[in-house]
Amino acid sequence: MGELVLAARGLSRQFGGLAANKDVSLDMHRGELHAVLGPNGAGKSTLINLLSGDLPPSGGQILYRGQDISGWSPDRRSRAGIGRSYQRTNIFPAFTAFENCRLAAQSRAPRALHVFSRAQNYDDLRSAADRALEQAGLAARRDVVAATLSHGEQRQLEIAMVLATAPSVLLLDEPLAGMGSEESQLMVSLLQKLSADHAILLVEHDMDAVFAVADVITVMVTGQVLESGPPDQIRSSLAVQEAYLGGGEPDDE
Amino acid sequence: MSAAIKTPRGALLATLLVLSIFPLFGSDYYSELLTKIMIMAIFAMSLDLLVGFTGLVSFGHAAFFGIAAYAVVLVSPQYDPSSLWLVLPAAVLAAAVAAFVIGLFVLRTKGIYFIMVTLAFAQMIYFVFHDSPLGGGSDGVFINFKPELRIGETQLLDLGNAAHFYYVVLLLLVATYVFLRILLRSPLGHALAGIKSNEHRMLSLGFPVFLYKLAGFVIAGALAGVAGFLSACQFGFVTPEILSWHQSGNVLLMVILGGMGTLNGAAIGAFAFVVLQEVFSALTKHWQFLMGTVIVLVVMLLPGGLSSLTQRVRRLLVGGGSNG
Numbered sequence: 001m002g003e004l005v006l007a008a009r010g011l012s013r014q015f016g017g018l019a020a021n022k023d024v025s026l027d028m029h030r031g032e033l034h035a036v037l038g039p040n041g042a043g044k045s046t047l048i049n050l051l052s053g054d055l056p057p058s059g060g061q062i063l064y065r066g067q068d069i070s071g072w073s074p075d076r077r078s079r080a081g082i083g084r085s086y087q088r089t090n091i092f093p094a095f096t097a098f099e100n101c102r103l104a105a106q107s108r109a110p111r112a113l114h115v116f117s118r119a120q121n122y123d124d125l126r127s128a129a130d131r132a133l134e135q136a137g138l139a140a141r142r143d144v145v146a147a148t149l150s151h152g153e154q155r156q157l158e159i160a161m162v163l164a165t166a167p168s169v170l171l172l173d174e175p176l177a178g179m180g181s182e183e184s185q186l187m188v189s190l191l192q193k194l195s196a197d198h199a200i201l202l203v204e205h206d207m208d209a210v211f212a213v214a215d216v217i218t219v220m221v222t223g224q225v226l227e228s229g230p231p232d233q234i235r236s237s238l239a240v241q242e243a244y245l246g247g248g249e250p251d252d253e
Numbered sequence: 254m255s256a257a258i259k260t261p262r263g264a265l266l267a268t269l270l271v272l273s274i275f276p277l278f279g280s281d282y283y284s285e286l287l288t289k290i291m292i293m294a295i296f297a298m299s300l301d302l303l304v305g306f307t308g309l310v311s312f313g314h315a316a317f318f319g320i321a322a323y324a325v326v327l328v329s330p331q332y333d334p335s336s337l338w339l340v341l342p343a344a345v346l347a348a349a350v351a352a353f354v355i356g357l358f359v360l361r362t363k364g365i366y367f368i369m370v371t372l373a374f375a376q377m378i379y380f381v382f383h384d385s386p387l388g389g390g391s392d393g394v395f396i397n398f399k400p401e402l403r404i405g406e407t408q409l410l411d412l413g414n415a416a417h418f419y420y421v422v423l424l425l426l427v428a429t430y431v432f433l434r435i436l437l438r439s440p441l442g443h444a445l446a447g448i449k450s451n452e453h454r455m456l457s458l459g460f461p462v463f464l465y466k467l468a469g470f471v472i473a474g475a476l477a478g479v480a481g482f483l484s485a486c487q488f489g490f491v492t493p494e495i496l497s498w499h500q501s502g503n504v505l506l507m508v509i510l511g512g513m514g515t516l517n518g519a520a521i522g523a524f525a526f527v528v529l530q531e532v533f534s535a536l537t538k539h540w541q542f543l544m545g546t547v548i549v550l551v552v553m554l555l556p557g558g559l560s561s562l563t564q565r566v567r568r569l570l571v572g573g574g575s576n577g
Contacts, residue, residue, distance in 0.1 A: 052457060078459030090457075092450040103447050106440055107459040115436050119443040165458055 002030030004066075005199040006051065006082065006169050011060035012223075013046055020046040022223045023060070028169060033195040035202045035210045037234075038220035044203040045087060047220070048171045051201070052084040053077045064169075078107070083167030087174045087203075089154045093147035097138055097157050100146055101129035104164035128164050136160035137186045152179045159187065163194075170200045176209055188213055211235070219243075264563075265517075269427065276419050285487075288419050290527045291426045292483045297507040297519035298429055299476035304505070305514030306437060307469045308449030309360075312368045312501050313375030316355065317348040317474035319496025320378065321481030323388045324348070326396055326491050334398035337410065341400070344482035345475050351378075352474020356467045375501055383493040393492030396485060412486045422483055426520075429476055433516055436472070445469050510551055512558025521559050 006028040013021040021043045028034050036044050049055040051062060053074035062070045069077060078084075092100050105128035106119065120126070133139050136156045141149060146157060155178050162170060175191075176184050184206070191213050194200060204210050210217065211231050218228040219240050227237050234240055272291070276284045296318055303309040324347035329335040359370045382388045399413035410417045436442050444465050447455045455462050485491050494500070503526065511522020529547060533540035555561055 054457065073456070075456045075459050075461050078457055084457055086457075090451065090454050092447055092454065094450055095446075099443075103443055104458050106443065107455075109440070115439045115441050117440070118438050119440045120438070122440075161454075161458065 002032060002199070004028070005030050005064070006201075007063040008047070008051065009061040009063060011047070011050055011062065012058050013043075013050055013055060014058045019223050021050060021057075024220070024223075024225055025060075026218050026225065026228065028199040028201055030168070030199050031196060032215045033191060033200045033202060033213055034216045034218065035204060035214035036218050036220060037204075037207075037210060038226075041222070042220040043223040044220060045173055046223070048084060048173050048201065048203060052082060052171055054084075078165065078167075081166075081168040082171065083162040083165050083169065084171035085158045085162050085173060085175055087177065089151075089158050091146050091154060091157055091161065094145065096143050096145055097133060097149065097153075097160070098129055098142045100157055101132045101160050101164040102126060104132070104161040105129050105166075107165055128166065132160040132164035135163055135190060137183060137190075152183050155179050156183060156187070159190075168198060170194065170198050172200065173203050174205060175202070176204055176206050184209065272423055272426075276416055281415065284415065284419055286527070286531065288415075288422050288487060290524050291422045292480050292487065293504070293507065293523035293527055294520040295426055295429045295483070296477055296480035296504050297511070297523040298433060298516055299473045299480065300504050301508050301513060301516055301519040302433060302436075302445075302469060302473045302476070304508050305516075305519070306442070306449060307445045307466065308452075309466065309470070310368050310505075311359075311371045311470075311473075312498070312505065313355075313359075313371030313373075314473070314477055314504055315496045315498070315500035316371075316375040316378045317352050317477035318481035318484065318500065318504075319382070319491075319493075320351045321345060321348040321478035322485035322491045322495055323382060324478075325400070325482055325485040326388055326394050329396055329398065329400070331397060334401045334411070334413075337400045337402040337412065341479075341482055344485075345478040348478025348481060349471050349475035352471045352477075353467070356470035356474070360463060360466045360470060372498055372501065375496060376498060379493055379496050379498075382496065388491060388493075391493060393490060393494075396489045396491070399486055399489060413489075418486065422487075425479055425483065429479060430516065430520070433476075437516070441465065441468060506548055510548060510558055512560035515558075515560050518558045518560035521563075525559055 004027055008024055008026050011021055011024045012019060024047060026034065036047065038044050046055065050057050053072055057070055061068050064080060064082065092103065095103070102125050105125040109122070109125060130139070130142070133142055136159045138153060138156050138160055141153060146154065149157060155175065159175055176187055179187060188209050191200065191202065195213070195215070202210070202214065214231055216228065217231055217234045219226045219234060221243050226243055227234060227240050272287070275287060279287070300311065300314045303311050321344035324344040325340055328340050328343045355374045359367060359374060362370050383391050388394050399411065401408055401412065402410035410421060412418045412421060444455070444460055447460070448462055448465060452462055484495065507522035507526045508519050509522070510525055511520065512518030529544055530540065533543040537543070551559065
């Protein structure tokens with residue numbers, strides 16, 4: 001197992017009287033794909049939002065390489081290497097797929113005040129963008145305006161943009177939702193490849209995919225961790241079966 | 254980036270040519286009017302950087318225009334012409350510093366709040382000059398001698414000379430336009446476009462969005478300062494009215510009238526606005542009624558502003574028409 005990269009310690013988040021996350025602790029190691037399962041409303045997206053900084057926690061700590069980053073802004077966390085994708089596609093609709101990724105890559109380059117050079121002339125950013133598109137299977141759609149991409153392709157672009165920022169931690173919120181089966185397969189094999197040298201947190205409804213790629217699975221119910229362990233342990237856990245797998249069909253939105 | 258707006262070089266060069274030779278043929282009255290239009294075009298383009306390219310609708314842009322104009326007054330000696338080397342940088346710097354300080358506050362707000370807070374700051378500065386003797390109070394103040402450009406003993410330029418002034422304004426207009434074009438395709442320009450498109454995603458990609466917006470705000474303020482400097486030099490008279498909310502509203506209307514986010518549109522809007530103002534006010538003292546009507550019509554019938562009109566016409570002439 002690789003080094004501990006990102007860790008949640010007793011993390012909680014209140015929305016009014018509702019505890020969306022309550023005392024959630026989990027570890028993310030480099031080289032490990034950590035999947036989070038749970039029915040709708042279990043607090044999976046809230047957890048990702050807390051880790052990425054989109055939401056401030058009501059309590060608890062987030063440790064990144066041993067440092068408490070609970071108070072860091074989302075952009076600072078991103079620059080430190082924590083990349084995330086969104087459940088609802090969150091792209092730059094008027095730009096081409098390439099420019100979406102090129103801009104993402106630009107966030108790594110401290111070139112804000114290079115006012116007199118052309119953004120398109122930086123070869124390193126261009127190749128980072130092309131590499132990300134290639135990885136996400138979008139190379140052929142490079143010059144298409146993002147708004148006119150199909151829904152599935154926009155989901156791929158969502159991932160490509162995160163990859164273009166070369167993160168060491170990936171927080172992926174239902175990356176497979178809305179993808180065709182071919183793209184899903186591509187994405188699953190991409191996740192397997194990436195998990196070799198990244199720490200990945202995957203929130204996903206697709207059970208087959210999750211059990212195929214996950215090294216560790218955490219099951220959440222009503223904002224709390226029910227059980228956490230390797231896939232075999234989760235599969236055979238009575239508590240999980242009772243609370244989630246056995247309790248009728250998992251709600252698939 | 255969207256490739257929707259592409260002005261042919263030809264139209265730009267033709268405009269430049271006309272502007273370059275106009276004083277040789279046009280009357281003094283029209284040259285002076287054109288000078289005013291070019292100054293307003295610089296002002297409107299500086300606002301377009303915020304409104305059209307960054308998505309920041311500022312309703313207080315006259316503050317920076319006015320601060321630069323007052324800086325000219327405060328820096329100029331009373332009984333001698335001031336040096337252009339000194340006054341222009343001082344005026345632009347004053348506007349930029351004001352934009353930096355105001356930006357630190359207003360850029361923490363968004364949407365309608367941003368509009369209101371920029372307006373509030375501009376009104377505060379209006380009353381500073383209106384109610385204090387700093388710049389002659391509500392009566393305003395004269396600039397007795399226009400700035401001049403000297404090297405040693407020889408006077409190269411005298412901004413009191415209408416022809417000299419015209420070409421200085423033209424030069425600064427071209428410089429502003431070229432600078433903004435270069436900026437818009439730079440990494441900073443692309444980041445600003447990203448902020449306009451999806452600020453939330455820019456944050457999660459790791460852009461320190463606040464700093465980028467502040468950079469854009471300061472640049473826009475400084476360029477508004479260039480226009481304010483020129484305006485003070487043209488009329489030799491500065492009153493608090495140039496930084497009132499009317500002025501902020503007018504420049505916003507110029508940008509909307511011409512078409513936001515095109516740069517050329519801001520210049521076209523400035524041209525149309527000043528000319529219409531001139532024509533309508535000659536017709537009736539209720540010229541603002543006519544102006545209002547035109548603006549309502551343009552907004553309703555031409556959502557892309559006047560600059561989209563030239564594109565529509567071109568499409569008709571070229572016979573394309575198919576891709577609407």
